[in-house]
Amino acid sequence: MAPTSSDPGSTDLGSYATLELDLTDGILTLTVNRPQALNALSQQVISDLWKAFTAIEDSCTHDAGWPVRGVILTGAGGKAFVAGADIREMASMEPDDAAEYARSAQGVTLLIEKVPVPVIAAVDGFALGGGCELALACDFIYASEAAQFGQPEVNLGLVPGFGGSVRLPQRVGLGPARELIYTGRRIDAAEALRLGLVNRVLPTRQELLAAARATLGEIAPKAPLAVGLAKQSITGAYGLHTGQGLEIEAGLFREAFTTEDMREGTTAFLEKRKASFAGK
Template identity: 60%
Template sequence: MDTHAGLGRFDTLLVEVLDGVATVSINRPDALNALARAVIDDLAELVRRLRHNVNHAPDTGWPVRAVLLTGAGEKAFAAGADVREMAGMTPEQAFDYSRSMQEVTLALEELPLPVIACVHGYALGGGCELAMACDFIYASSSAAFGQPEVDLGLVPGFGGSVRLQRLVGPARARELILTGRRIGAEEAERIGLVNAVLGSKEELLAAARATALKIAAKSPVAVGLAKEAVRTAQGLDTAAALQGEAAVFRRAFGTADMREGTAAFLARRPPEFPGR
C-alpha cells in the first residue's frame, strides 16, 4: 500500500492509496468528524493535490484513479460544521466560512476522478452537504442524514439548499430543510439521496471499493469527460445540454484513450488505456 501517491500527509485527514484507489478519512472521531476550519483547509489542499495528480498523469501515470471519502471511527461520516467555532463568528466570518466549504464541494464536483462518499453513522448538516458533493453515496445501514440547521437558528451554508433539491426534488428538499428531520439509510436510498445501503462499515467500504476499482479500469480521460458532461448539463434546457454533450463527445475523439479503446474493441482484446 502506498500511503501517499503524491498526496502527502494531513493534520485532520488519513489518506491511503491502494491499487489506484485513495481512501480518505476525516480524522476527528472524538468530535464526530465535525468540519472545523482545519478540516476544510485540509480538504481544499487534498483536492488541489488530486488535481495536480491528474494534470501530470499523462507524464507520470495515474497513481490515483478513484477516491473514497469517509469518516474515521464508528459514529460519524461528519456530524456537521463545528458549532463551537461557529458560535463566536460575526456575519462576515460566517460568510467566509460558508464560501470556503462551498469552494471545496465545488472543487470535488469538478475533479475529473470519481469520488464516492462512504457514509457510516451521522452525515448531518455540513456532513450531508459534503457527501452530496461527491459523485454518489454508499451508506451503511446505521447511516443518518439530515440538514438540521434550523434547530440552531441557521440555514444550510455548504451547498445543502442547492444540491439536496437536485437529488430528491424541491418539495422533499424543502421538507427536510424546514423540519430539520433526520432520515435513515433506507429512506435516503428510497428518495434518491443514496445509491446503495450495505450492512456494516466494512461491507460499505468493500462495496464502494469494488465500484471504484471497476471505474478505475475504464479510460481515466473518458471518466473525467463523462463527469464533466453530466455536471454541465445540470440547469440547462435540453437543447443546450445536448449541445454541451456533443462538444465533450468531440473532445473524446481527440484522445489516445479513444483510439486505444476502439482499436481494442475491434481486435477483441482488453484495452490498455494510456490515460491521455
C-alpha cells in the same frame, strides 16, 4: 498523515493534520479523522480537504501517471461520517466570518465535483448539516444501515451554507428537500435510499467500504480521460435547458476524439482484445 500506497511511483498527495490517506490499487481512501469531534468540519478540516482534492486533481495527468482512479471519502471513529459544521467555531463568528467559512466549504464541494475521478461518500453514522452537504457533492453516496442524514440548521437558527439548499433538491426533488430542510428532520439509511439520496445501503461499515471499493475497482480500468469527461458532462449539463446540455455533451464528445485512449479503445474493440489505456 501521509498517504500509504502500494502503487509503484505514485504521486505524493501530501500530509494533513485532520485527514488520513490510503492509496491502494489506484483507489484513494480519504478519511476525515476528528472522531473526538464526530469529524466536524472545522476550518482546518476544510483547508485540508481543499489541499487534498487539489493534489488529487493535479495527479490526474499522463505525466503523473493517473495514480488515483477513484476516491472513497469517509469518516473515522464509527459514529459519524461528518456530523456537520464545527458549532464551537461558528458560535463566535461574525456575519462576514460566517460568509467566508461557507464559501471555503462550498469551494471544497465544487472541487469534489471538478476532480476528474469518481468520488464515493461512504457514510457510516451521522451525515448531518455540512456532513450531508459534503456527501451530496460526491458522485455516489453509499451508506451503512447505521447512517443518518439531515439538514438540521433551522434547529440552530441557521440555514444550509455548504450547498444543501442547492444540491439536496437536485438529488431528492424540491418537495422532499423543502420538508427535510424546513423541519430539520433526520432520516435513516432506508429512507435516504427511498428518496434517492443514496445509491446503496450495506449492513456494516466493512461491507460499505468493500462495496465502494468494488465499484471504483470496476471503474479504474476504464479510460481515465473518458471517465473524467463523462463526469464533466454530467455535472456541467445538469439543470440546464436540454439544448444547452447537449451542446456541452457534444463538445466533450469531440474532445474525447482528440485522445489516444479513444484510438486505443476503438482499435482494441475492432481487434477483439482488451484495451490498455494510458490516460492521454
